[in-house]
Amino acid sequence: MSKEVIMQFVGYTVKPLGREYTFMVREPPIEPREFTIAIANEAFTERRLRFQDGPDICSAKLRRELLNGANLSPESHFDLSNAELADYHASHSAPRRSAFSRRTTARPDNS
Helix, strand or coil, X not given: CCCCCEEEEEEEEEXXXXXXXXXXXXXXXXXXXXXXXXXXXXXXXXXXXXXXHHHHHHHHHHHHHHHHXXXXXXXXXXXXXXHHHHHHHHHHCCCCCCCCCCCCCCCCCCC
16 A cells, blocks of 8 residues: 555445445545445444444554555455454453542642
């Protein structure tokens, strides 16, 4: 993937088995190419992924595919794997706090 690549999120379509996220990739002098990435409904219903995270995880998947395969066909379709979902979840989850930890708050200085 060259430095001049522009990836644009076009939208998503709800299908019976999941959601398909569409991206347009522009890389001069090549004609614009359309890519779709599918996420199974189970990823959302089992709360492994939030709806608002769909474009972000699909964008990361497409960026990896473009970096790994310079000769992708003009129109390509990818499915998000369970391993990719787990990696995304692990890298975007806030660390758990113990039940006894305190939040630090700024206290006014009464001097």
